Amino acid sequence: MANNERAVSDGHFLDGTRYGAAKVKKFSTSRYGIIGSAFLDSTLIQDLKNLVPGKRVLDIGCGAGNWCVTAAQYGAKSVDGFDIQPEMVELAKQATSHLDMVHIQVGDAADIPFDGDSFDVVLSFFVTCNLPPNGFTKHFQELHRVLVPGGKALLLIPTDWSHSKLYTKIEADPSTVKREIAQILSTVPKYPTTSQVTETFRNTDDILVTCFAVDDKGEIFNVTNTSQLSHGQPIWRKTEVMTFPNFFYSEQSTIDQFVTNGLHIEKTDNNFTEERRITYNKSNPAIPLSIDYVKHPTALVYHVSKPL
Ligand SMILES: C[S@@+](CC[C@H](N)C(=O)[O-])C[C@H]1O[C@@H](n2cnc3c(N)ncnc32)[C@H](O)[C@@H]1O
Incomplete structure (x- = not known):
């Protein structure tokens, strides 16, 4: 499929979404915005700390490479990251240029550019919501294919x-x-x-x-x-x-993909706790977050594994 084939708009393409150069730059600095700072980043860092030491890690749709850097910092044996947008790949290469064990390339989550059974840990953070239906289905098949038996994957996915x-x-x-x-x-x-x-x-x-x-x-x-x-x-x-x-993919569609592809859901983390909201609001009085974020979390972290 041609990389720049247009699907619906100047943002939705047949192989994924494209932000354009200015927004790519903005995403690389603002990352997940307030939900990241308040609720997500601290747990994801802890998850990587637990999961990656000594492991071969793949970051699907690595964006600007922030999580590749974190995985390398916490002792991954190797980190491979890829993304469909060349502008993101350029930023990820710059961010990881000092880390010998990290390799970044252009690639498609629907056709992962690695052999089967190659990775102990696979990350897919806010990627599925960027894929058209065919790519969405293939992403889960491909994730299963490249994981070693017993390997683990961590996925960050928007909620309903x-x-x-x-x-x-x-x-x-x-x-x-x-x-x-x-x-x-x-x-x-x-x-x-x-x-x-x-x-x-x-x-x-x-x-x-x-x-x-x-x-x-x-x-x-x-x-x-x-x-x-x-x-x-x-x-x-x-x-x-x-x-x-x-x-758009419902939470149920994601669960269906795990089941269909034989990926075992070990746990889902809801990081949107009241304690975190209060802590965040104390140090960020300019834009305090409402209780809505706790009652209705905007993202879930899925911990899954490929059975032995
Ligand atoms: C919200 S960003 C998340 C980036 C990164 N995972 C992070 O958490 O910082 C979504 C990323 O998915 C990428 N993407 C979209 N379609 C893709 C595809 N078919 N294959 C690989 N990456 C894709 C986008 O270019 C973008 O960098």
Whole structure:
């Protein structure tokens, strides 16, 4: 499949999403934004500390290479990272150039450029939501193929809440924000491009997380229930950092893929605890996070293994 084959918009392609050079740069510095700093980064670092020492590690869709660096720092024997976007690969190469055991290349999660049974640990952080339906299915088959029997994988995947709920700043009134969104959406052209969606929502500071999609008449809408979306539908996920082109997959679809491919779910971690929210809010009074993040976590970490 041609790397730049266009699927739906200037962000959704037939082999995955593309952010464009400016957003790639922004992602590399802001990473997962406030949900990373408040809830995710500390556990993922601890998970890698436990999992990677002495292991051959693969980072699927490695982005700017941050987790490749962490894996190397915590004693991985080797780290291979790949990503579909050449701009991401360039940043990942720069970030890891001082680490001899790390190798970065361009590659597709649907056709992983390594032999079977090659890795003890595989990471896939916020990658499945960037893959079109064919790539989504193949990602899990490929992940299973490259893991050694007994190998472990760690996956970070958006929850159904992150597709259906509006998360706002604490001081904002959600019904006012909803009205503002409806007013803004009425100005968006039919069948909008990613650039148009991003541009329209550039100055909407009260929105922290929400999801948009296009209906069968080409009209953009704010998703309020995952039943409004179909498997693999192109969507846009707006966060406080930026608006990402994504594809929709329900949590159940992910679980189905683990089961179909014989990957055993050892545990799922919900890192969105009240304790972390309080700690974060004490040190970040400028944008305190509401209880919504704890009641409705936006991402789950899956620990899976390939049976012996
Ligand atoms: C949200 S970013 C996450 C990056 C990295 N895993 C991290 O956690 O920092 C999603 C990444 O998936 C990559 N991606 C999209 N489609 C892909 C594909 N078919 N194969 C490999 N990577 C892909 C994007 O280029 C992007 O870097």
